[in-house]
Amino acid sequence: MSSSARTRMLRRAAAEIRPGMVVNLGIGLPTQVLAHVPANLPVCLHSENGIAGVGPVREGAAADRNLIDAGGAYVSTVPGASFCDSATSFAIVRGGRLDLTLLGAFEVAGNGDLANWIIPGQFTPGAGGAIELAQKARRVCVLTTHADKSGRSKIRKRCELPLTAPACVDRIVTDLAVCDVTAEGLVLTELADGVSVAQVLAATDADLIVPEGAIPTF
Amino acid sequence: MSSSARTRMLRRAAAEIRPGMVVNLGIGLPTQVLAHVPANLPVCLHSENGIAGVGPVREGAAADRNLIDAGGAYVSTVPGASFCDSATSFAIVRGGRLDLTLLGAFEVAGNGDLANWIIPGQFTPGAGGAIELAQKARRVCVLTTHADKSGRSKIRKRCELPLTAPACVDRIVTDLAVCDVTAEGLVLTELADGVSVAQVLAATDADLIVPEGAIPTF
Amino acid sequence: MRLPDKTATMEAAIAAIPDGATIMLGGFGVPGTPFCLIRELVRQGQKDLTIIKNDANETGMGVDWLLEAGQVARLIASHIGLNSRAVRMMNAGEIEVEFAAQGILAERIRCAGSGLLGFVTDIGLGTRMARGKTEVTVEGRTGLLETALFADFALVHADRADHFGNLCYAAAARNFNPLIAMAARRTIAEVETVLPLGALAPEEVHTPGPFVDQVIALPELPEVYGVVQR
């Protein structure tokens, strides 16, 4: 993936964040979306280790030893931030107060199934907060490269890995396209600039519904 | 009950409060025990509306509109007090952090059953915190006049009123005596000054075990 | 990024409440009761309400205004002994009253606010509080299943807040307020002092802003908030 494709994907993901939302950015690619959120957007970033109102990353001498996000990065807070314990933090998630989460994926299926926490025999670190984020955020947007490093499509007919949560994903944003999980199936809704429908279809294992007419680009 | 008998009873009840304890004083007679607790005793008074470290009652201009105890009295706090929400306050009770509660009674039975919250058809205001205090304090001491206003014994073979909690009472302190609930039954352990064993037996509906030898007085 | 502004007017906030709504009210006695929001609810006159509150206040204040106006169909509480009208209306069948042990009421509200379905407790076993409840065995111990208690609206009284809805409560006025703030589809907070973002230290916030939908600054405190003279 080129640097410009990566930036385009991150910018497109940032556009998922709407004014007034409480948002949790998962570890990995989603965290990088932060740099593309407009400075003046009214939004509250949540971190599951007990922060509402996460601000920009802090490095070196500016870091506070007691202030990390759930990914372990030293962060700051914005004015009006608050801290809470881990039970209250997940009450925000499970209680319906988290409007959006952006999550990474190992695999995501056309029916919205998500696998992003375990690769049996290879990667078994525990789920952390992923299960609750995936299952309970009001809106779940997966942000991932369309293919894994070996070129295998991450957008699958069915997930083969153990699920994080079934039927939880609303939208998938990749370096190639935006796809929405609908009652009819997975729908191609946007194309990355310079990418063709045929390229996306070739890169996607899941069945993909291509709407008639022009498809918007990002 | 004479004023001196009342004072004697309250003083005896105050002696149940030992150094280091977290204590909840129920509404009514138990609240009056406060005046008989030594000023320097290391103890934490809990109120179920979310106070750990209740201090003396405040009246008139000294009252804080936001600071009442569970009985509705304006109170103060001692240095080192804290406030918490109602769920946390009852976590202290149910979680085993409340060492002692002194509770009033309509009826208390020889097996430790307590009825102090409802008189069907007459008095049905709801249980408030009584059920959890009775069931979960590490030690439950009932403080009550031996007889009700009509002269009927409150210390019963069995409670006829609906129970607050079954088999929850450890000790009963009255104007006449102190009785302990034991595996063998209800045992007379102390007599009020000037009260005879015969008087206590006559005033008690429950079967009462009278130990051999001299019985201490209070 | 900056945090959203949730300040609102009392009239509009309460106007969103329809007839038949389930409403949680903060407060244990006077402290923490949202009297101004209740007064506005009386003025607007929504009917057939289910009210969830620790108590029914005393005669002549708070919940009693709603009872007097005939707006309440159902009351879920732990203790209503200080309100003789509530007791009389209950006994006359004019309102339906459901009692819960006080800490169980608190916990059922928090359970809803935490996105859980219910919990299992031994509180009430062997008493009439167990009637009609399902028994569940947990690792060999028997308990009663208590269900999460949700509301459409939570009306909260806070001492201090910021524009994002971070709330701080005074002394024993905290009580049920942080719990109901979590458990409603919409949480409306009346606030004695509204401060700019950043004026509350992040460590001192009692209810984090994400739980709160609307913040209403109280212009003045009516006498009912004061010390009750008996």
Place this chain on the structure above:
Amino acid sequence: MRLPDKTATMEAAIAAIPDGATIMLGGFGVPGTPFCLIRELVRQGQKDLTIIKNDANETGMGVDWLLEAGQVARLIASHIGLNSRAVRMMNAGEIEVEFAAQGILAERIRCAGSGLLGFVTDIGLGTRMARGKTEVTVEGRTGLLETALFADFALVHADRADHFGNLCYAAAARNFNPLIAMAARRTIAEVETVLPLGALAPEEVHTPGPFVDQVIALPELPEVYGVVQR
């Protein structure tokens, strides 16, 4: 009345922990981890411990010291991915690891601390996290029964405390600390600054003193508490 004094020495507090004990540790990563209490536990060498903590810290700190010393038989956590030793020992069968979803772990600990038996949640339905769990239906909705998680000892790190054990936590160092402080038979707090009674405002206390048994003032903070340089 005055509130009891709970200040204690670290050596005596940790010496009360027997072999085979179940110990909860605060902390999410570095912030809130009671490194000094863990170091003393390593020095005293109690064996066959069950450790309950969100994570296993990173290699070379905290939980990792206990793993390296062979003191851990069982670990209950939500995520151990930053500690390769923990993952290796789990895969080699040298320690038993039980995983819970992070918020469910927090809630199971709070459930014990609140004197409840368990709770019902739909979290994990349709995934392997549901394996072996009992299904319970609550008002027509199916959930999984999660059990209260108790410990013999909770080791907590606080920023400020008073002699009675009222605790305040700094920033994101709060995390699991207030929850584990509720859920153990004995709660031991190491504290950066111990203040006299009354120095903490009653409204700002995060963990009320009744939950805490022993308060240990840290004389100095070892480097491990600092910002991790990667």
